[in-house]
Amino acid sequence: MASLQQFSLYAAFAPSKLQHILSILSAVTGMRPISLLQQHILFSPSISGHGSSTSVVTGGAAVSVAPLESSRIDVSRDLPQNLDEKENAKPPEWTLTIPTIPESGKRPVQVQAISKTKFRPSEEIDQNVDNISTLFRFLRALDYVYAYDYLERGYIFVYNGIATIKISQISPQLPLQLHEIPMGGDGDQVASTVARGRDPDNAKFVNTWVVHAYVEIVTGPETVGDDSEKVKIAIERLESLKAEIGGLFELEIPDRALLDPRVQMRR
Amino acid sequence: MPVTGLYVVQEPGTIASTISSINDKITRQFPKVLGKWSIEYKLFRENPEISTPGRQGSQAHIDQYQQQPQSKARFLSQLHLSTHDDDVFNLIDEPMSYSAARAGIKSDKKVLAVFDKGMDSIIGAKLQSMWLLRQSMRAEGHVFAIGDSFLVRTANVTQNGTFKFLIIEVEYLASDDLDASKEIIAGFITKCGFPQGRLFFGDSLDIYREPAEDPKKFGKIAHCLQYMEFFRMRPSG
Numbered sequence: 001m002a003s004l005q006q007f008s009l010y011a012a013f014a015p016s017k018l019q020h021i022l023s024i025l026s027a028v029t030g031m032r033p034i035s036l037l038q039q040h041i042l043f044s045p046s047i048s049g050h051g052s053s054t055s056v057v058t059g060g061a062a063v064s065v066a067p068l069e070s071s072r073i074d075v076s077r078d079l080p081q082n083l084d085e086k087e088n089a090k091p092p093e094w095t096l097t098i099p100t101i102p103e104s105g106k107r108p109v110q111v112q113a114i115s116k117t118k119f120r121p122s123e124e125i126d127q128n129v130d131n132i133s134t135l136f137r138f139l140r141a142l143d144y145v146y147a148y149d150y151l152e153r154g155y156i157f158v159y160n161g162i163a164t165i166k167i168s169q170i171s172p173q174l175p176l177q178l179h180e181i182p183m184g185g186d187g188d189q190v191a192s193t194v195a196r197g198r199d200p201d202n203a204k205f206v207n208t209w210v211v212h213a214y215v216e217i218v219t220g221p222e223t224v225g226d227d228s229e230k231v232k233i234a235i236e237r238l239e240s241l242k243a244e245i246g247g248l249f250e251l252e253i254p255d256r257a258l259l260d261p262r263v264q265m266r267r
Numbered sequence: 268m269p270v271t272g273l274y275v276v277q278e279p280g281t282i283a284s285t286i287s288s289i290n291d292k293i294t295r296q297f298p299k300v301l302g303k304w305s306i307e308y309k310l311f312r313e314n315p316e317i318s319t320p321g322r323q324g325s326q327a328h329i330d331q332y333q334q335q336p337q338s339k340a341r342f343l344s345q346l347h348l349s350t351h352d353d354d355v356f357n358l359i360d361e362p363m364s365y366s367a368a369r370a371g372i373k374s375d376k377k378v379l380a381v382f383d384k385g386m387d388s389i390i391g392a393k394l395q396s397m398w399l400l401r402q403s404m405r406a407e408g409h410v411f412a413i414g415d416s417f418l419v420r421t422a423n424v425t426q427n428g429t430f431k432f433l434i435i436e437v438e439y440l441a442s443d444d445l446d447a448s449k450e451i452i453a454g455f456i457t458k459c460g461f462p463q464g465r466l467f468f469g470d471s472l473d474i475y476r477e478p479a480e481d482p483k484k485f486g487k488i489a490h491c492l493q494y495m496e497f498f499r500m501r502p503s504g
Contacts, residue, residue: 143397
C-alpha cells in the first residue's frame with residue numbers, strides 16, 4: 001500500500017519580521033505568496049475501555065495486550081478569502097488527516113507518515129448543501145467526537161519544485177457556549193455549529209508566525225520511482241533550503257513528542 | 268448515472284464455473300466486450316474491548332431509562348467499485364442516541380459517506396484498534412454491452428480465494444429513474460435466462476440522507492446501496 005511521507009523542518013518568528021521575510025522568500029522562490037485561510041476541526045475518539053485487566057489469560061499464561069491507541073483526526077477545509085469567493089462559494093472540500101508520531105532517528109529532518117482522505121460530497125444532492133451533516137454523523141458513528149478547532153491563515157511558497165514553505169498563524173477558537181449548542185443534538189451537531197459559525201474576520205490570531213517547510217513523497221510498491229532515491233532528494237532539497245535562508249530564520253527539527261497525535265485509551 | 272440492478276446467484280449447486288454458462292448466454296446476444304471490472308468489499312466490526320457512549324459502556328445508562336437490555340454490535344462496510352474509480356463507500360451503523368433510547372425508539376439508521384482511496388488505509392490501519400476487520404471479499408469479471416441500452420457485468424465473488432456466489436449487474440442506459448426501470452431490468456434478466464437468483468435495488472436500507480437530497484434521481488450512492496443491501500443481509504452482517 002502506498003503511503004505518504006512528510007519530511008519537514010520548522011521555525012518561528014515574531015510578527016514584526018513578516019513583511020521582510022515574505023519579500024525575501026518571494027525572491028528565493030521566484031513567486032508571489034499564495035494566501036491561505038483554513039478551518040481545522042479536531043476529532044478525538046470518544047472511547048474508554050471497559051474491564052480493568054491489562055492482560056489476557058491464554059492457556060494459563062498471561063499475555064499482555066498492546067495498549068489500545070488511536071489518533072485524533074484533523075478535519076480541515078479552505079475558507080473563502082474575499083468577497084468574490086464568498087459570494088460564489090463552492091461547497092467546501094473537507095480533508096481528513098491523521099498524522100503519526102514523527103519517526104525517531106538520526107535523519108537531519110523530521111519524518112512523519114501521514115494518512116489523508118478527501119470527503120466526496122454526493123452528486124445527487126443540491127450543490128448548495130455542503131454535506132456537512134453526513135460527514136459529521138459519519139465521524140460520530142466511527143466513535144469520534146469534536147475536541148477543539150482553530151483557524152489558520154498564512155502564505156505558501158514552493159521552493160525548487162517540490163518543497164513547500166508554509167508560513168502561518170493560528171487562532172484557537174473558544175469552545176461553544178452552552179446557549180450556542182443546538183438542543184437535542186447527538187454530538188455531531190456541535191461540530192456542525194462550529195464548522196458554520198466561526199468568523200475568520202474577527203478572529204484573534206496568536207502572536208507568532210510558524211514556518212513549516214516540507215516535502216511530501218509517496219512511497220510503496222505501487223508508486224513510481226525508487227523510494228530511497230525519493231527520500232534522498234527530499235532531504236537534499238530541505239537542507240539546501242535551510243542553507244539558503246540561514247540568516248533569515250533557523251529551520252530546525254522540533255521535539256517529536258509535541259507532534260504526537262495519539263490518544264491513549266483506557267482499558 | 269443510468270440505473271442498475273444487482274442480481275445475485277447463490278443457489279445450492281452454484282459453482283465457480285457457473286459463470287461460464289452465464290457468459291455463454293450473454294454471448295448469444297452478440298455483445299461487445301468492454302473490458303474488466305472489479306469490486307472489493309470489507310466488513311469491520313466495532314471492537315468489543317472498548318466502549319463509548321452509544322456502545323456497551325453506556326448500556327447501563329440507557330437501561331436506567333429503558334428496562335430492556337439491547338446491545339447490538341455495530342458494523343462498518345467499505346466498498347470499492349471499479350465503476351467509480353477513486354471512490355470508497357463507507358456504510359456505518361449509527362450509535363443509539365440518548366434521546367432515542369430514552370424515547371424508546373429503536374434506531375438502526377446508517378450513514379453512508381464517500382471518500383477517496385485514502386480512507387481504505389485510515390480504517391484498515393489507523394483505526395484498527397477500534398474497528399476490527401471481519402470479512403474481506405473480492406470479485407473480478409467482464410463487462411458486456413448488449414444492444415444500445417444494456418451493460419451487463421458478471422463476476423465471481425471470492426472470500427480468501429474461495430468461491431462464494433456470483434453477481435450480475437445490469438445497467439439500463441436509457442433511464443435514471445429507478446422505480447420506472449425496475450420492471451425493464453427484471454424483464455431483461457428473465458429474457459437472458461440466467462439461473463435462479465435474487466434482484467437487489469437497494470431501496471430497503473434505512474440510511475441517513477441530507478434533507479435536500481432528492482431520492483428520485485439515480486446516482487452513485489444509490490448504485491452502491493444495492494451492493495450494501497445485499498452484503499449486509501448476509502448472516503455475518
